[in-house]
Amino acid sequence: MMLQEKEKNSDLIGSDRVEGTTVYGADNDKIGSVEKLLIQKRGGQVTDAIISAGSFLGIGGEHHSIPWAKLDYDTELGGYRLDVTEEQLKEAPRFKAEDADRAYDREYQSRVYDYWAVAPFW
Amino acid sequence: MMLQEKEKNSDLIGSDRVEGTTVYGADNDKIGSVEKLLIQKRGGQVTDAIISAGSFLGIGGEHHSIPWAKLDYDTELGGYRLDVTEEQLKEAPRFKAEDADRAYDREYQSRVYDYWAVAPFW
Secondary structure, eight states, X not given: OOOOHHHHHOSEEXXXXXXXXXXXXXXXXXXXXXXXXXXXXXXXXXXXXXXXXXXXXXXXXXXXXXXXXXXXXXXXXXXXXXXXOHHHHTTSOOEEGGGGGGGGXXXXXXXXXXXXXXXXXX | OOOOHHHHHOSEXXXXXXXXXXXXXXXXXXXXXXXXXXXETTTOBEEEEEEEESOSSSSSOEXXXXXXXXXXXXXXXXXXXXXXXXXXXXXXXXXXXXXXXGGGOHHHHHHHHHHTTOOOOO
């Protein structure tokens, strides 16, 4: 799908453009892709992106909740960039696809925000 | 897909749960559904939901950009509610599916925020 001119130059992005976008690591290697976003119901603030990593057939992959502020869009790469390598990402708080409920667990979120050194949103 | 317990009780919602959700009007009639969200690239704030209305076969439908603050989630209905009727919505700023670029047009957005009496985000 081609980006139209206004869309490209906008300070806004559609959620459909974010979902599925590739995430690159500090060394420009593909780390994974954005599965979905977590949004505060009340205020509409995106808090985290859920990244699916280490699986290119949808099997055995790890999921990571990544604070939105840690994802930089890189126009050259055409994807988001994280300032960690794929190896380092393995040490970050994660969960299995079948444990998707973890993303909403405050204890897990605490570990996420601690790991990424971002001020918690709660 | 069943909502898991933590997800249900969370103050966060996944973008995948918002997209496709039915939007009801003031009279509880189905008005349309959420197609996607517009998000500020920099801060991650959801500004608007793009609603697809008046089309149940995907043909001839109108799209509306609706400020996020105007959409209330109604747990009884299991969808978002707008405080206008389907008839009134037809008077709101809208665009055709093939003019999706309009959503990123500041002149269009100005009319949207004016119509819905919401303070602009820009």
